[in-house]
Amino acid sequence: MTTYKAPLRDIRFLMNEVFHYPEHYKTLSNAENIDQDTVDMILEGAADYCENVLAPLYQTGDDEGCHFKDGVVTTPKGYKEAYEQFVQGGWQGLSYPEEFGGQDLPMSLNLIKSEMMGTANWSFTMYPGLSMGCMNTIMQFGTPEQKTTYMPHLVAGTWSGTMCLTEPQCGTDLGQVKTKAEPNADGSYDITGTKIFISAGEHDLTENIVHIVLARLPNAPQGTKGISLFIVPKFLPNTDGGVGERNAVNCGSIEHKMGIKASATAVLNFDQAKGFLIGEPNKGLHAMFTFMNTARIGTAVQGIAHAELSYQGSLPYAKQRMSMRALSGKKDPDKPADAIIHHADVRRMLLTQKAIAEGGRAMIYYAAQLADKMNDALKRGDQAEFEAYDDKLGFYTPILKGFLTELGFEAANHGMQVFGGHGYIKEWGMEQIVRDARISTLYEGTTGVQALDLIGRKVLLSSKGKIIRDYTAEILKFCGRHARNKYLRRFIWDLTKLCAQWNAITVRIFLAARKDRDVVSAASVDFLMFSGYVMMAYFWAQQAAIASEKIEAGDGAETIEFYKAKIKLADFYFDRILPRSQGHAESAVTPSKSLIGLPVEHFSFDY
Amino acid sequence: MTTYKAPLRDIRFLMNEVFHYPEHYKTLSNAENIDQDTVDMILEGAADYCENVLAPLYQTGDDEGCHFKDGVVTTPKGYKEAYEQFVQGGWQGLSYPEEFGGQDLPMSLNLIKSEMMGTANWSFTMYPGLSMGCMNTIMQFGTPEQKTTYMPHLVAGTWSGTMCLTEPQCGTDLGQVKTKAEPNADGSYDITGTKIFISAGEHDLTENIVHIVLARLPNAPQGTKGISLFIVPKFLPNTDGGVGERNAVNCGSIEHKMGIKASATAVLNFDQAKGFLIGEPNKGLHAMFTFMNTARIGTAVQGIAHAELSYQGSLPYAKQRMSMRALSGKKDPDKPADAIIHHADVRRMLLTQKAIAEGGRAMIYYAAQLADKMNDALKRGDQAEFEAYDDKLGFYTPILKGFLTELGFEAANHGMQVFGGHGYIKEWGMEQIVRDARISTLYEGTTGVQALDLIGRKVLLSSKGKIIRDYTAEILKFCGRHARNKYLRRFIWDLTKLCAQWNAITVRIFLAARKDRDVVSAASVDFLMFSGYVMMAYFWAQQAAIASEKIEAGDGAETIEFYKAKIKLADFYFDRILPRSQGHAESAVTPSKSLIGLPVEHFSFDY
Known part of the structure; x- marks a missing residue:
């Protein structure tokens, strides 16, 4: 039976000692809302909720899973009550505007809260998590009326939201989306199509579910340039702001999955469901990209969770x-x-x-x-x-x-x-x-999609490798600053070599890709992993640098052991994990021949 | 829905072209039993059975799982019928002696059959697979009477067998086994204790189950030197050789597992169950080791399956x-x-x-x-x-x-x-x-156990690294023989360097271990993985060597594409997989300080 204890010591080490969150918060425009007491209250309140409410439901939720019957999804025992506590605690509105009932605190606090929640119970955390994508979209692209209609409910958590992108024939390649939007006389649209893999697409935790749906207007251009966004609520909002008529979006089934079984993954059938255009026509995919980074970092949290x-x-x-x-x-x-x-x-x-x-x-x-x-x-x-x-x-x-x-x-x-x-x-x-x-x-986005985004879009296309030069320059500056720190000597040395290697690999791929564009895809995951190992090494060195300062300063003698352990763990990382970077470095610069040279029919001979 | 097609082309390439099985079989004492027609019949018969009987039960068996009620285990739908076909086909006796009803064919053919079966349906294959450990033990250590009593049934497959080693408090460390054997006046023993994780420990496929049980005699020495082996049948054999009285071994439950759900993993309670000593008293663990290699290679097959x-x-x-x-x-x-x-x-x-x-x-x-x-x-x-x-x-x-x-x-x-x-x-x-x-x-044996066996027992203790020197000498001989083969040039070059590195790493660990024995455990898995990558590289080079000969000879023009693909895949292996060896090489020779230097209490600060 797993349990969870929020690692508050480590969280505070990073916030207060390594990244100077208190100073950082003072630079934000909502700085007046946030002081150390507020932060502490949130950290401790979240820890308490996660340890005592969410963690005990982790295994039971997996055992029981979600139930589906006649279009209705029931979450596992205890999830509804836990979600009610979440709503009562005001946790959903943590970093959403006060005008909608939120607390207007920085996004980072929300992320740290989500990390704790996700560690205690990832499946549960999916439900409020999906609402964020929906809220961000409405906040950024919604009309004032749309904001007034949806945001207060979503911020309170009494309504939840989804992002409806994937269809049976396409996930990554959203240019293939087929769902249609036909205009009605009243300015609304009839949405028709099937969306799959919709996390939190149907459940019993909230009184309404607000779907953000990717669909095509009549005569929209083909591909990614013909996709628009629509708000399609499960229940149409009443004139008094409450829940009204049931909309024609139905859950056809939920998926049987390997894991995250307490999170309902819905097939949603839109059958002339009433939808409302949000943002500009045909600019839907561009709008989605606005929150791509934060959504993906929200998923990166799952790794550490x-x-x-x-x-x-x-x-x-x-x-x-x-x-x-x-x-x-x-x-x-x-x-x-x-x-x-x-x-x-x-x-x-x-x-x-x-x-x-x-x-x-x-x-x-x-x-x-x-x-x-x-x-x-x-x-x-x-x-x-x-x-x-x-x-x-x-x-x-x-x-x-x-x-x-x-x-x-x-x-x-x-x-x-x-x-x-x-x-x-x-x-x-x-x-x-x-x-x-x-x-x-x-x-x-699969690891392959991330990798191609990194090497293709971010490193080669937009910057011709400059982004790596800049980033390694930052690392080298750190190395220079700590060159005489006896605790950090070997880290500095390794990082210096790796920075040179990172640039060299980038240049080699850049040059090779001029003649053979498949090289980019062939190298992508190895380049991503190499980059990750080096970046993590840099963050370990930064933690060790702070720890060594604390040890040398001799203050916090009662927690000196914490700092010593940090340095030891940095040592371990450099000893036992970082060396893997070398295999990736070597594979990343290999020509694509052995990958691409094999004709498709040679992939098998017996079957 | 997965399906399975036996890769007979690849199997025959390895048997006939790379490893010269026909010649090899002629050197064995049962050579007269085996000719190419027999081999072909077995390969094709096994392929047919695996593709058409076992593969269709792979997913359904997982969905349904095994059922447990009141000590009785029922396998998923179709498994009993599939097992009956297995028995009728005489598959269990393939490489067991004719005197017990087997076909006395080489063990390797049995392994290849098991590979196909295991690929089609690993869970199913566990049932007859466990019998092999039991049969091997009885064949090697049983009295003539024990052989006559059990072997014909086991070889036919109408009875099955198990190996009962693990107990709740110990798996790897069998010296902690507590199950007791008390002698009876009639020469039998009363076996009392609990065994867990007993694959095929209880099921409905056979009329009897023959357990080989590790237990302690009264006053047996402590630890591994006080363990004896006992035959404990579920039903005591009748005087006519059939199934008699029910023995006091009962299935307490079956485990709920992540996978291989169609394979029943039993908790067995022995409550003064009647057992029969097999082999010498207190030499049970030594006897078990006799078949350790083949049992473990049988499990290695799961990797390729x-x-x-x-x-x-x-x-x-x-x-x-x-x-x-x-x-x-x-x-x-x-x-x-x-x-x-x-x-x-x-x-x-x-x-x-x-x-x-x-x-x-x-x-x-x-x-x-x-x-x-x-x-x-x-x-x-x-x-x-x-x-x-x-x-x-x-x-x-x-x-x-x-x-x-x-x-x-x-x-x-x-x-x-x-x-x-x-x-x-x-x-x-x-x-x-x-x-x-x-x-x-x-x-x-976990990967860690295998790794310690390799570096500790096989490389350092028994041979002081000679085993690596000998093996790399064999690889270098191969390299010398093919040095002028244009298809193999880069393989030869890489292998030559890796052989030197393998020896260098071995020597460094050997020397470091003199001062710090923890180095051996610290380095073990990296050493194992490095060894694996180099060994697989050698086997890829061997395949490429044969393929290049065939291409040059120009014969088999209709399958020349098969050989070309082999060389391409060898290229791929050397390009994209083998470079990982370098990360393992580096980690393997790192001092154990960052692993062992951390006091236990420093492993956590919050919890």
Whole structure:
């Protein structure tokens, strides 16, 4: 049975000591809302809710799953009550405007709340999570009337939202969307089509569900330039703002999935459902991209969530399960065998999980500050500043989403492996983490999609590699600043070499791609993974730098052990995880010949 | 819905062209039983049975699972009928002696049959698979009477067998076994204790189940030197050889598992069950080790089975699913998008699966010849020759089991990833392969156990690294022989460097371990994985060598494309998979400090 304890010590280390959140918050336009007491209250309140309400429903929700009957979806026992507490706590409105009933706090706090919630119970967190995409879309592109109609309910959490993109024939390639929107005389539209994989598409937690639907207007241009966005509520809003007539959107079924079983994934049939255009006609896909970065970083959180949960599950087992003797001599001489935490290989699995969770958390908490600044610019209507931060975030996004979800899945597998055969048994809860983690590399753009976004769009097309030059210059500046720090010496040395290598690989791919464009796709995932390992190394070095300052300053002597452990874990990362970057570096610069040279019919000979 | 087509072309390539099975079979003492027609009949008969009987039950068995009620286990619909066909086909007796009703064919043919069966339906294959451990034990250590009593039924498959090792408090560390054996006046023993994770421990496929149980005699020495083996049949045999009185061994429950759900994993309660000592008292664990290599190689097969099945599942999808355009230009210009097989990154995932399946198959088919020779020596009672081959096989075993199951799981995940979000949905069958594959790195010794066996026992303790020197010498001989083959040039060059590196790493670990024994465990899995990647590279080079000969000879022009594809896939392996060895090489020689230096209490600060 897994449990969850919010890692508040680590969260505060990152917020207060590494990334100086208090100073950061003062630079935002809603700074007056936020002081340390508020932050503490939110962190502790979220921790309490996650540990005591959400975590106990994690395994039971998986066992029971969601129920579907005659178009109605029922969530597992206890989910409705937990969601009511969520609404009562005002958690949905944390970083949404006061005018709609929210608390107007920075997005980063919301993300940290979501991390805790997602770690305690990812399936549950999907329901309020999907609402965010819907709210962001309405806030940014809705008419004043649309905002007044939907936002207060959504911000309160009494209504929820979805994003209806995928259809049976297309997911990544949304240019193939077929759902149709026919105009009505009253200015509304009749929406007809089938959407699949709609998370939170139907459920019993809220009184209404507001779908944001991608569809085509009559005579819209083909492909991605002919897609518009529509608001299609499950129940049409009444004139008094409440829930009115049932709309013609129906849940045809829910998917049977490998994991996240307490999250309902709906097939939605729109049968001349009434919809309302939101944003400009045919600009729907562009509008969707506005929140792409934050949505994907929200999914990147899943990587650290499952790494953390898996670590928390496997650590007590490793301390308590006894098997064989440590190679360096008995550690528990009075027991029939030593606890398995004394075996170096078991430590390797434990520390890999911990290094991924804490390293990834640092990456996300840094990106969350960029997201704060981006949102702040958006709120202030400063388009140029918005785009500048969006671009900056756009470099981190595919790395965080692609790399952290791959590593999160790996971590979950290590947690299970620590249990030996017991890890395969449902009761322990460890295999559920593996199954739940598995979706994270698939949705919100597969790892391959992230990788192509990174190397293709962000590195080669928009910047001809400049983005890597700039980023490595930033790392090298850090290296220069800490060159004489004895705790950091080996990190600095490794990072310096890796920065040179990162640029060299980029140039080689750039040159090769001129002659052979398939090289870009062929190299993409290796380039993404290489980038991720180097970036995480940089964030580990940053954590070690702060820890070493604290140790040297001698303050916080009672928690000095925390800082020592941070440096040790950074060491571990550089020793045992970072070397993988070299395999990716080598594969990334290999010509695409052995991938592309094989004719399709040579892929098989027997079948 | 997954299907299975036995890859007979590849199987025959390995048997006839790469490893010269026909010649090999002539060297065995049962050579007179085996000619090409027999082999063909067995391959084709097994393929037919696997494709048409077992494969269709793969997904339905997972959906339904096994049923448990009042100590009785019922297998999923169709399993009993499929097992009856298995018995009628005489498949269980393939490589067991004629005197017990078997066909006395080489073990390797049995392994190839098991590979096909396991690929079609791993859960099903567990039932007859477990009988083999039981049969081997009785054949080797049983009294003539025990053989007569049990072997004919087991060889026919009308009875099945199990190996009862694990108990709640111990799996790997069998020295902690507590199950007791109290002698009775009639020479039998009363067996009392609880065994868990007993695959095929209870089911409805056979009329009797013969358990081989690890237990302690009164006053037995503590630890591994006080364990004896007992035969404990579910039903005591009658004097007429049939099934008699029910024995006091009962199934307390079956486990709820992540996968292989059609395979019943039983908790068995022995409550003064009647047992019969087999082999010498207190030498039970030693006896178990006799068949350790073949049992573990049987599990290594799971790696290639799932890689193959996953490849077969994802290939047609990649040819048919259309998304985006290939970077090098439209490939299906008349379609709304190109088939995803035209994206280099999708090919990377497909070819990774194929390279693992075919590379791993080659490794196993080579090891199977060693197993044939080992068994032949055992049969002839030539203990010295048996031990020589057992030692040889003992080097391959941990690499095959540890490395191939890790890669099989990876391959299954690639297959699922090719499907994008659809991969997460049960109907497609791809996520089942991932769940089923996940057990393979846990049972029959975890990857960590294999790794410690390799570096600790096989490389350092027994041979001080000589085993690596010898093996790399063999590879270098191959390199020398093919140095002028234009198809193989880059393989030769890479292998030569890797051989030097393999020895260098071994020496460094050996020296470091003198001062710090934890280094051995710390380095173990990286050393195992490095060894696996190099060994698989060697087997890819061997396949490429044969393929190049065929191409040069110009014969078999109609299948020349098969050989070309082999060389391309070898290229792919060296380009895109083998480079990972470098990360493992680097981590393997890192001091254990960052793993062992962290005090246990520093593993967490919040919880």
